[in-house]
């Protein structure tokens with residue numbers, strides 16, 4: 016596993032936050048996923064060794080929490096809230112709009128590898144529904160027109176790369 | 177009757193132009209003065225103030241905070257932990273996000289006061305994984321507070337030390353349940369623990385006594401220690417003291433967050449006056465008053481409640497004061513303060529299918545009635561929406577829902593069955609007629625599932 020030096024440094028720091036090393040399982044998974052884009056199987060063994068637990072203890076955590084993924088996704092991650100308040104304001108349509116824009120289906124990597132569109136559950140911003148997270152950023156009141164506009168932006172940024 | 181004015185205590189500075197989340201701004205507005213005074217007092221006195229205040233937990237259950245603190249095992253010789261439950265996940269709830277993003281020091285000050293009162297040396301803020309910016313803001317704020325001597329070693333020169341760390345969740349709703357949260361903080365799946373024996377106050381994090389408090393609750397503690405428990409009881413109504421933040425979402429003109437004295441505003445005032453009423457040309461149909469697991473209320477129904485003197489009174493949905501006790505008497509709950517409004521365009525079977533999809537996704541899976549029941553409720557309602565309704569579905573749904581509550585380790589069993597039970601009780605006709613009506617129904621403009 017090729018982790019950045021900064022990641023390794025953060026990993027060593029965060030372990031000191033807990034009297035029991037195992038508590039650092041979630042923080043380590045976050046750090047590794049941020050670095051590599053996903054949690055490869057090797058990482059489970061690596062974390063287990065680091066925290067002096069069994070690989071199964073890490074595996075069961077990776078497979079329990081929706082935010083961790085065991086496979087790579089598109090370069091950008093579009094997460095559309097699916098839950099009631101957003102759905103009432105058109106969240107399903109918003110999701111379809113993103114799927115159309117990138118010629119993809121939720122849960123899959125788009126053909127050009129640029130995005131993965133996913134439905135997620137309530138993002139705790141129900142008063143500005145429908146909401147969407149693109150990578151780390153929350154976007155509010157994303158109706159179809161705004162979804163289109165955000166998609167254009169992503170496409171433009173991709174072209175510049 | 178006109179709606180009362182908002183009373184912003186916790187949200188005093190939210191969305192205030194020029195107010196920023198750094199420590200200098202907070203201190204300029206009088207920040208950390210309460211902590212400075214608190215550390216010169218006896219911890220027991222502070223706990224006494226919180227008990228006197230009648231503060232009830234703002235996370236959902238409404239359990240009195242002072243009682244919770246009173247249950248902590250202080251004789252075990254083990255360290256006592258405090259965990260801030262910032263895993264805001266109950267659909268319809270979006271208050272803690274604003275506090276953490278815009279006024280993080282208010283939370284840190286409330287947390288430090290609570291830690292000092294309970295002789296806690298280590299606190300964790302368990303924040304939702306989906307709030308990466310929130311986590312960074314809190315980390316920065318804690319570092320600022322540490323540099324200023326409000327957090328960490330030898331706080332304000334008193335010899336008292338307490339550290340706070342931020343711990344990010346990873347998208348599991350069940351982490352809002354306090355024993356599930358504790359398991360998660362220990363680095364495991366968030367499977368809630370059975371009570372007894374695992375009451376957090378006695379056997380919590382690392383089997384040590386642990387306090388788990390909601391973000392809003394800890395902010396109230398700061399206010400209480402500043403103004404006294406007695407003053408807090410002057411706000412709100414008896415047994416529902418202080419202020420309450422309501423998060424209104426769905427079909428109203430002005431969705432958003434509103435802070436009022438608890439119990440002083442009715443549901444009708446909140447929705448019609450404060451939130452501007454229904455969207456043009458629409459009518460209110462139903463409302464879920466306390467987060468998506470709270471039982472739904474149907475506009476047009478009435479409740480006959482007993483007064484203290486034995487007489488009765490009749491309330492329409494609009495007349496219900498938004499406090500824990502009246503909402504409970506009406507068969508629902510104040511819960512997390514998340515009010516979700518549905519108007520007459522909503523198909524109730526679809527709405528329930530949406531909620532059921534949430535709960536089946538979020539069941540931790542350790543208790544069979546919940547894991548299987550939530551999945552079947554989702555399957556049945558989704559099938560109904562997609563044109564395969566059967567005449568027996570309403571009865572089948574009810575039978576599944578009725579077999580979950582009381583048979584699970586944690587309250588998720590109740591949370592996932594209450595929507596189905598209440599939708600069927602209040603809108604049974606829509607469910608019963610579904611098998612027959614379906615073929616002629618046009619596709620909805622706003623699909624919910």
Ligand code: FES
Nearest residue numbers: 096101138140141
């Ligand atoms: S329902 Fe979408 S943010 Fe809560």
